[in-house]
Amino acid sequence: MNVFDRVLLGAYALFFTVTVVLFSALMIGWTVPMFLFRDVFCPDRSEVFWPVVIILIIAGARLFWLSLRGPRGRHVVLAESALGQIRVSLQAIENLVEKVVSQIKGVREVKPRMMSVPQGVGIQVRVSVTPDVNVPEISVEIQNRVKERVFAVTGLSVKAVKVSVEDISAHKPRVE
Template identity: 45%
Template sequence: MGSFDRIVLGLYSFLLTIIIILSISFLSGWRYPVDLINLSGINQMQKETVAALLIILILAGIRLFFVSLKYQKAGKHAVVNDNALGEVRISLQAIEGLVEKKVLLMSGVRQAKPKIVAEPPGISLYMEIVVTPDINVPQISGLLQEQIKEYVFEVTGITVNNVKILVESFAVNKPRVE
C-alpha cells in the first residue's frame, strides 16, 4: 500500500469513526446529532459541499476496497520448509545479502546489487554488477549464474528459477591496497 493510500485510509477511518460515534449517540437517545445532520436549514451551496464530501468519502471507500483486494505478487519471505513443528522462512533481504557476499568473493567483480523476486516454486534473481575491464564478461556471468543457483539452494534449500545479470559498468579504478 502506497503512501497516498495510507493517507486516504487514515482520513477515511477518522471520518468513519466520527460518523459511527454520532450514530451511536443518536441511537442512545441524544438528539443533537440529528440537528447537526438536518439539511433543511442550510442553503444550496452548503448542500453541494456536503454532497461533494459524501461523494469523496464514497470514492475513497471504493478505492480502499479495491486496494485491499489487489493481488499481492510475492510476500517479503520465501518459505523454505513446512514441517510438523511449523514453517521456516527466510526473508528475501537475507537471501540478497547472502548472494551479494558470494558474488563479491569472485575475482573481477567490484560491486553487486542483487534483487530477489519470489516466484512459485522458488525465486528469481536480478543482479546489477560492476566488473573490472580485464575479465571475460560472458564467462564470468555464466559462472556467476551457476554458482549463485547452487549456493542459494545449498544454503537455503530454495530453488533459483533464473539468474539475470546486468553489467552496469566497468570499474576503471584499481582498489587501493593499504
C-alpha cells in the same frame, strides 16, 4: 505498498492537511474559509457532501487495512512441519547473493534483487566489473555460484539467475 496506495495516501494526507489549515484559519479569525465550508458542506448541497464523505471513509479504511496487514511476500517458505513453517526473508537471500558474487575476482559492485519467475524464484544480479575480465565467462561463473550457494544454504532451487553488467570500471566505488 503499490503506486495506487501511495497516491491514495498522498491525496488523503493532502486533503486532511488542507482541511486542518482551513479550520486553523477559522480559529484565528479569518472568515474566508467559513464561506468555503458553508458552500461545499451546506445541507442543501448533499450531492457534494456525501460523495466526499464516502470517498474519505473508503480511502481511510483502505489505508488502515494496509497499516494492519504489514509487508507481504517478503519471505519464502522453505519447509513446513508439524511444528510450523521455516521461512527465510528475501533480504537474507539477497545478502547471501551479494556476499557470494562480491568474492568473485573481477567484480567491483553487486546489486542483487529477487524476482518472480513462473517455475519458482529467480535472482537478478547487477554488477560492475574490472576491464581485465571476460564478461561472458564471469557472467556464467556468477550464475553458477549463485545457484549453487543459494541451494546449499537455503535448499531453495533457483530457476533463473539474470546477470546485468552495469559498468566496466577500474576503480572501486567510493564509500560515503
